[in-house]
Amino acid sequence: MKTLLIIFLGTIVILFLGINKPEKKSLPYILILLLAALSMIPFDWYDAMTGNMAKWQTKYVSIKMLFWDIPALAFSAVLIIASMLVFILFSNQSRKGADLPGLMLFSLCGGLMMTSFTNLVMLFLGIEALSIPLYVLAGSRKTDLRSNEAGLKYFLMGAFSTAIFLLGCAFVYGGTGSLDIISIGRSAGMMGHIGVKSALLHSGIIILLASMLFKVAAFPFHFWSPDVYDGSPNRTTVFMATVVKIAAFAAFFRLFQYAFSDIKGWWSQSMAIAAAATILVGNIAAVRQKSFKRTLAYSSIAHAGYMLMAVLSAPEDGFWALLIYTLAYAASAVAVFYLLDRYGKESEGYSFESFGESGAGNRFASLVLIVSMFSMAGIPLTAGFAGKFMLFSSAFAQYNWLVGIALLGSAISIAYYFRIFKEVLFKPTAGLSAYKITWGEYAGLALALVLTLSIGLWPALITGIQTMVVK
Numbered sequence: 001m002k003t004l005l006i007i008f009l010g011t012i013v014i015l016f017l018g019i020n021k022p023e024k025k026s027l028p029y030i031l032i033l034l035l036a037a038l039s040m041i042p043f044d045w046y047d048a049m050t051g052n053m054a055k056w057q058t059k060y061v062s063i064k065m066l067f068w069d070i071p072a073l074a075f076s077a078v079l080i081i082a083s084m085l086v087f088i089l090f091s092n093q094s095r096k097g098a099d100l101p102g103l104m105l106f107s108l109c110g111g112l113m114m115t116s117f118t119n120l121v122m123l124f125l126g127i128e129a130l131s132i133p134l135y136v137l138a139g140s141r142k143t144d145l146r147s148n149e150a151g152l153k154y155f156l157m158g159a160f161s162t163a164i165f166l167l168g169c170a171f172v173y174g175g176t177g178s179l180d181i182i183s184i185g186r187s188a189g190m191m192g193h194i195g196v197k198s199a200l201l202h203s204g205i206i207i208l209l210a211s212m213l214f215k216v217a218a219f220p221f222h223f224w225s226p227d228v229y230d231g232s233p234n235r236t237t238v239f240m241a242t243v244v245k246i247a248a249f250a251a252f253f254r255l256f257q258y259a260f261s262d263i264k265g266w267w268s269q270s271m272a273i274a275a276a277a278t279i280l281v282g283n284i285a286a287v288r289q290k291s292f293k294r295t296l297a298y299s300s301i302a303h304a305g306y307m308l309m310a311v312l313s314a315p316e317d318g319f320w321a322l323l324i325y326t327l328a329y330a331a332s333a334v335a336v337f338y339l340l341d342r343y344g345k346e347s348e349g350y351s352f353e354s355f356g357e358s359g360a361g362n363r364f365a366s367l368v369l370i371v372s373m374f375s376m377a378g379i380p381l382t383a384g385f386a387g388k389f390m391l392f393s394s395a396f397a398q399y400n401w402l403v404g405i406a407l408l409g410s411a412i413s414i415a416y417y418f419r420i421f422k423e424v425l426f427k428p429t430a431g432l433s434a435y436k437i438t439w440g441e442y443a444g445l446a447l448a449l450v451l452t453l454s455i456g457l458w459p460a461l462i463t464g465i466q467t468m469v470v471k
Helices: 002-017 023-050 055-060 070-089 099-116 120-138 145-176 181-194 199-215 224-231 234-259 261-287 292-312 315-343 363-377 383-396 400-417 419-424 439-457 460-470
Strands: none
Touching: 002 023, 002 070, 002 099, 023 070, 023 099, 070 099, 070 234, 070 315, 070 439, 099 120, 099 234, 120 145, 120 234, 145 181, 145 199, 145 224, 181 199, 181 234, 181 261, 199 234, 199 261, 224 234, 224 292, 234 261, 234 292, 234 315, 261 292, 261 400, 292 315, 292 383, 292 400, 315 363, 315 383, 315 439, 363 383, 363 400, 363 419, 363 439, 383 400, 383 439, 400 419
């Protein structure tokens, strides 16, 4: 709770401090704000483990609406770290005002609500708080028709999916008489135990499943994602691909594992089929793209398919697998999108051939690109491999056929992930040119590189936390 309040109140202050100042002047205040919020998570974690919640927290925010348990705090930390990487690497803006960074921070507040909700009303409010600023951010380049198209498409698709979500909530309420996910889980489990089938509850689950698949851009509701990602400014795109997607999956996992886990046999096969189709469609479509940015957009769809496997797994195994995978994906994706923004040529549609210019290559940038692409492809000794290994292991017992499809999708992904190396490393006239990178941007790339390699080489950095929690 303290984390959410710090970011919300701090964002209001930053908006006023940044009036009529270059946007990059607000970066130190934003980083201090995010670090302060991140520093509160260990204290909240301790309170969650011991059950000693602050009196003001339980007085003003009922645990029947928001509850900062260990999964909520863990995903909140991932969201904040991903946001820090985005701000560090995409903050070199000459425009005045702190309105766009402020919108991103308000969107982050919605993401934090989505990780900690215990009531479907709060999930709805979190989705809206996350989405509304993004409608503005997607269309923030007013003179760019593609940005205008992206903003309009994202607004319309977001509105439709939210309406579908509310319809699902109404059906679930009609079937269980509650919007509290624990009460819903209790009612659903009792119905499953005595063999009662509720048409309202089952219809509500299907509708909620469709709306959440829409939010995470999974098959068959993925069609909006490539156009929105391609038309949005690069900073907005990477924010949607990392922070927004992670928040959506944290909410997805929390909703279906807390509320519907006792009747998992009823909806799991539908979700498994959706996961398999998402993996195949995302990877196959990515291979056929000529634009590196659209390739990353379809790659994000494929990663959504992998993350769905965590929702299908046992709650504890799925949680830790999803936590490692989202952290690995955030570190790699932010670094790759940054290098795309710096070295790709927008005038040529960010084609593979436009990536980089002739001249002496930037060796550090090339190293970060190679490691990040290895991680996204799931090559051993990277964080992406550790995340995929945990995801596949957690789902193998019940969905070995899905794991086989996921392995096939990972093999296909190597074709387009490694395609960029041909342009950057193996052409004598190409390579990442010696573009001037600030020390702050070097620090951001170094942080992404350290996270990717450290989790890949020493997964115990995360599994050690799991051991402490179990004890």
